Amino acid sequence: MASEIIGVVGAGIMGRGIAQLFTQAGHTVRLHDSRDGAAGAAREFVLSMLDKLATKGAMSADDVRAAAGRLTAVAALEDLAGCTIVVEAIVEDLEAKRALFAALEGIVAEDCLLASNTSSLTVSAIAAGCRHPARVAGLHFFNPVPLMKLAEVIPGLLTAPAVTDRLLSLVTGTGHRAVRAADQPGFLVNHAGRALYTEGLRLLEEGVAPVADIDRALRDTLGFRMGPFELMDLTGLDVSGKVMQSIYEQFQQEPRYRPSTLIPPRLAAGLYGRKTGRGFYPYPEGVKQEPAEPPPPPAMPGTAWVQDGEGVDALRALLAAGGATLADDPAGADVLFTLPWGEDVTAVAVRTGLDARRLVGIDPLGGLAGRLVLMASPATDPALADKVHGWLAAAGRAVTRIQDSPGFIGQRVLAMIVNTGCEIAQRGIAVPPDIDAAVRLGLGYPSGPLEWGDRVGPAKVLAILERLLSVTGDPRYRPSPWLRRRALLGLSLRGE
Known part of the structure; x- marks a missing residue:
């Protein structure tokens, strides 16, 4: 020009x-x-x-x-x-x-x-x-x-x-x-970035996992360069907290963008992040101090049974490599495994009749290729969770252990990111190619929300949100019409 x-x-x-x-x-x-x-x-x-x-x-x-x-x-x-x-x-x-x-x-x-x-x-x-x-x-x-x-x-x-x-x-x-x-509030990029922060904070509110474990899980399973708490510490909670509150108010208190109750006490205490020397992490001499992961338990002998589902063969191979003996039916196993999408271990136990005391969940997101997220219900025997951790560590995998959560950590955050992108498209705030490009370039995410949703599968994303909505009753998880219609019709979220 x-x-x-x-x-x-x-x-x-x-x-x-x-x-x-x-x-x-x-x-x-x-x-x-x-x-x-x-x-x-x-x-x-x-x-x-x-x-x-x-x-x-x-x-x-x-x-x-x-x-x-x-x-x-x-x-x-x-x-x-x-x-x-x-x-x-x-x-x-x-x-x-x-x-x-x-x-x-x-x-x-x-x-x-x-x-x-x-x-x-x-x-x-x-x-x-x-x-x-x-x-x-x-x-x-x-x-x-x-x-x-x-x-x-x-x-x-x-x-x-x-x-x-x-x-x-x-x-x-x-x-x-x-x-x-x-x-519209937040235009495109600041609007699309709400899901990572708010869902990370929601996981912390629910006691699903501590700060460092949430960040590790999202870095290692979804490919983020930084987790939500690291990012809030980098930008400053005084800044990111104000943006969260502003967008929530500008969207007429839309539940999808609801800020966390964890933010005001931190702001009152001056825990803004790197700029104040302490946020969600301490920064002695300006360097982030992340708590070390505890050493895994030793691998102990035992038997394992894996419920049919996506990733069953990969999980069975890992368990065998870690020293577990594989059982053909649940009755003869010490530990029962499920690989659910959008469900917690409690829901799987109730739906299937499997013994909740022996049941644990492994997140299938990412094809079990990297860090594994291990989930237990309130009824799960802690000693059995230790045994599972030992097997997976012996097979060479890093393990993050969390409390019962429909959708683990990665599925929940991914579903909310995708749903936010879908709602931006539904409202006509931007067209799908611009939504994906803006999120990759402006937020540094490993993928745009709509292309990410297509890769995982719109039907899976819809199922995660519907199960989160059913378990929590929180309208923040209601699926966007853009997502629901395309998932039900088998169409691409990118409108292709």
Whole structure:
């Protein structure tokens, strides 16, 4: 596309990143900040980042010199008069953004686009303070802007379609993925990210497992780089807690986004995470201190029977490798195994008549390829759970032991992530390809929610949610119509 003259207002972390991105893409950028000297310092920072890219061979010296000529720090807002697009990256305050755009309308031409990097404010509310709301849209980048290859383009209710198209094209021209999101709470990425946090906290509330075990299970069974409690400590509970509460309230207290009762006491105690030296984990000298896993019990002789189901052959092979003798029927076994989807051990025992004192569950999610999650009911003999742990450890597997939970840990979190993605699609907030791309790029998940649901199987995800809803009675687990209809019809969640 043609080169633009882009004004960036706000020279903080986000403003600097946006200025660098557009400068590298060949646009002329004018950087302004109301603080004395801030814009000039930001320009020098951007140029230092470009020099580093040249040192690494990612840019030529000529390209750096050309970029430096395109990037200017300006002292007055009036110096943005010739801009074709102005992006604001100032404080996240509605009145401040409205005042800025009102001032800009008296400076820039009528065909200049006004874009807000807001992450939480309604774009339509920002535009409502403008004489020409049709030219106002959201343009939400992620930190660090040059490395996070994603931007959300959010049209307000009065935004002209041509404005949205132009911003989508602008972002695509930088090499970033542009996704269109409706003007709804959290837009796309912050909305989609609610499930991991809230379900991780729900598992902790229910006493299913301690913090470190939940994080380990999700890292090792679903492939997350960090579990929910590690992530909350990284972003700061003061930040993530505020976002959770805000989205819950903006969605009219929708149960799917309900915050946890565990958050307010931690906020009151100042346990924000890394920034305060202690959150869900302690951080002596800035380094996370994760409790060590206890050593596994020794493998003891005994007999095992595995209920038919997905993963039965793999589990039988592991048990045999760990020293267990395999039985052909439950009557002759010390330990009975089930591999349920969406059920807890209690429900399996009641449904099948299997002896609850001898019954344990193993999560089949992931095909039993890595860490194994071992679940026991309140009636399960603890000595038998120890025996199972010993067998699996002797077979070379790490084991996380949890209390009875319909859907274990991984199934519950996965089902909620998929369901949230489905609800975003159902509400028309974004189209399926953008939902998946935004979650991979913006949240760093190993897969997008809809493609993840297709891989596991929509019918399985639906079953997990329905069983969670039945056991808990909590409406947070009600399946999205997008998921239910496609699961029942055997269709892809991606609308293919």
